[in-house]
Amino acid sequence: MKRARSLILGGLLAGSCLAGATAAEAQVLPYQVGSDDRPAAPSGGGSDGHGSARGVGSGVRTTIRPYLEVTQNLLAQITPGNDVVTYTALAAGVDATLAGRRTQGQISVRYERRFVEKGQVGDSDTISGLARVSHQLIPRTLSIDAGALAARTRVEANGSASLNPLSVNDAISQVYSVYAGPNLTTHAGDVAINANYLAGYTKLTQKNAYQPAAGQPRIDLFNHSLMQSAQVSAGTKAGTVLPVGLVASAGWDREDISNLDQRIDDKRAGVQATLPVSRTVQLVGDVGWEHIRVSSRDALRDANGNPVIGSDGRYVTDKSQPRRIAYDSDGLTWDVGVMWRPSRRTSLSAFIGRRYDSTTYFGSFSYAPNTRSSLNISVFDGISGFGSSLSNALRQVPTDFATGGATGCGIGAAGGSCVNGALSSVSSSVFRQRGVSATYGFAMGRLRLGVGAGYVRRRFIAAPGTVLAQANGTVDQNWYVTGGVSGQLGRDASFSVAVYDAWYDSGNALLGTTNSYGIYASYYRRLADRLTATASVGLDGVSRDLAADQLEATGLIGLRYTL
Structure with missing residues (x-):
């Protein structure tokens, strides 16, 4: 069955991070079993009263919960056709909360094997999960x-991708991204003195990258990349040596993309001054x-x-x-803000400056008035590839996100981030990326x-005279x-x-725009110690300007046993 061509977010459930209770991904059951084996509040990281998981408004403690799961799944196309797919999924995974004296983090990983009973698709397997740890x-x-x-993702002809854990179509792929550093x-x-x-490393496994139809532009899909980043700074606070604070810093960022040996190399150095004008403003x-x-x-030709x-x-x-230059900027940069x-629960920063030969804006706002709610807004601007963009978004996910299946956004007790924007396009070309993201969680x-x-x-950057030149300047x-x-x-029950x-919007009239939407509902019930049942239903639709609209119904029933 054909799936949506634009980014499908999946459901961000209450206070969840990369955890959903949607039927379109409900084979990943968004709950944990508490210390008395009652089902905790789904996907909110909320506790059942015994601190079984972390998130907005919950307590913390170290827990490790492996599980086995079986679900029966149905996908029924309502329009434009009437295809039906049914399959059984067997899964094994672990959800862990790390809350030690020196270690903080969350780990949620799952392996699933799907056995198709009906439908013109083959059996498949997938690995999904998210981990954030600080030691x-x-x-x-x-x-x-x-x-x-x-x-698990579905990559479309216009280079867009959707987090699509339920799809059993053969045209699916996997995205893997990992980073670490001191x-x-x-x-x-x-x-x-600060240094880091x-x-x-990021990898997209796509068996057969997109082959365009006659007359359509070709999309070269990302393969894999290695990114590195190093920063060092030394400085004094205002009032210790001088009335103003001074910090000298230097940094280096690099991403090596396998597609056509693309490379981003960024070196910088500068001095920052801070002037307190009141107890709360600098x-x-x-x-x-x-x-x-x-x-x-x-x-190669x-x-x-x-x-x-x-x-x-x-x-x-x-x-x-030899290598060909797509972009080269060397000179003075500045910003003021x-x-x-x-208070320790509220912070705001706003900057305007000059970078990349043009005006730049960036900043952030964080507000967590209590342990029950958090609001986070980020405005960003930078040059990157798909791999470094995804790594940067992943680094912003807090270590106290609630465990569950990957759907896009992560919210913790005092912070949150989404990787959806980074995943929305998997073109291999380098780009300048500007945007804003926001998360809010309440318990x-x-x-x-x-x-x-x-x-x-995104405005794509490519060297003239190369096969990627057609993408240069595309937005x-x-x-x-x-x-x-x-x-x-x-x-x-929960x-x-x-x-x-x-x-x-692909930015190309031949590739078009899409609008994806959906609604899902799930119900969970404890049947016995360590055994929980679920039932889920949902609707998933997409409107396209260059193809027929599509609407699908999804549903499943399942059992999870927590070891």
Whole structure:
């Protein structure tokens, strides 16, 4: 069955992070069994009163909960056809909350095998999950941060992708992303010294990259990349040595993309000054130097001058040719802004400056008035590839996210982030990315509410004279919003309801725009110690300007046994 062509967010359930109770992904049951084996409030990270999971409004403790699961699934196409797919899924996974003296984090990973009984698709298997861990090697001095994401996706002809854990179509792929690195915080007298380094790897497994129809532009799908980032700074606070605070810093970022040996190399150095104007407000100014270069090679050409396509459907790189420059900026950068922190629960930063030969805007707002709610907004601007964009989004997911299956947004007790924007396009080309993302989580008693939203605008960068040159200057856009509510119904039952809407504009009239939407509801009930049943139903639709609209009904029943 054909699936939506634009980014499908899935349901962000109440206070959940990458956890959903939608029928379109309900084979990942969004609950944990508490210490007395009652089902906890689904997907909100909420506790059943015994601290079984972490999230907005819940307690914490270290728990490790492996499980086995079986579900019977149905996908029925309502329009434009009437195809029906049924399959049984067997799964094994583990949800863990790490809340030790030196270690904080969440781990949720799942392997699933699907056996199709009806429908013109084959059996399949998938790995999905999310992990975020921070460990202090030396308290308050040296720590290691790490994160990982595995998600089942459906890649469409216009280069868009959807988190699509239920699909059994053969045209599915997997996205894997992992990063890790140390952080150092120390001082020499009045001088504070900070340094960090991380390395990340991202891989998209796509058996056959997109082959366009006659007259359509070709989309070269991302394969894999290695990203590295290093920062070091030294400075003093205002009032210790001078009336203003001064920080000198240097940094380096690099991403090596396998497709046509694309490379982003960014080196920078600068000095930042902070001037307190009140107890809660500081003015900030930064001036520095930056050199950023984007380069690549061309595709191998045949005797007729046509680019050679490999067995995986991607361009074959001509390593005998020199690298070609797609973007090169070298010179002065600056920004000015304000930082406001009236309390430890509220902070705001807003900046305007000059970077990438143009005006730049960035900032953030965080508000967590109590342990029951948190609001986070981020405005960003940067040059990256698919791999570094996904790694950066993953790094913003808090270590106290609620366990569950990957759907897009992560919300913890004091923070939140979405990876949906980073996943919305899997084109291999480098891009300048601007946008805004926001998450809100709220908990009251046994009820959980969660919302995630964002906008991403990409302008692609490619070297002239190469096969990617047709993408240079192309702009795509993605908007998304998703939300849900979940809670407990007495001692032994719980529920969740989720809705989503997402728009994707490819920026090319031949590839078009799409609008995806859906609503899902799930019910969970404890049958015996460690054994819980679920039932889910949902509707999933997509409107296209270049193809027929589509609407599908989904449903499942399942059992999970927690070991």
